[in-house]
Amino acid sequence: MQSTAAKVDRYVTFEGIECDDYARQVVVYIRDCLADGDRPSAWQDYFERKLIENAGMGQDELFLVGSQVNYIRELFEHYQHAEGLDLLDKIEEECC
Template sequence: MTDQTPDRYVSFLGLDCTGKADRLMDMLAARIDRTDSRWTGYFERKLAEKTRMGADNLHFVGSQVNALLAFFEETGDTDALDLLWDLEQTCC
């Protein structure tokens, strides 16, 4: 029997939006650690805000789609871009 615990919203049941957002955030953290992009400082500030506000990863991704897109395009991270596109289409 598979775990059918719903995601954050009932309409997201089975889409694993939370898991996908968590994976994208892991990709962001790894990429920030390996680049000197102008986006690094921006995301450091936004991640600190996220922590202060108690927002979850899915909320962060939905709020930062354009910035994440620009960052992952700049760094050439096609896996992150694919995951971001999927999140935007199915979860945001």
């Protein structure tokens, strides 16, 4: 008999879903993109400002990612950041 792991349903519980960890990693990826001086993005200033504002308001990374998901997607697409795009999809599916 084959065992199948049950998928966690965010509408039931966030237990077992590492949303905060995922969001922290997305912010790391955003910072990596911003540090790429060879291919600056039109989103550079925007995200530098948003990261400062988010910290100043005392908001966590999940708040930032959840409220900026479409803009983050554009940033990651600009940098062809496949890992960032995959993780962003995972956050949208599991955490938002």
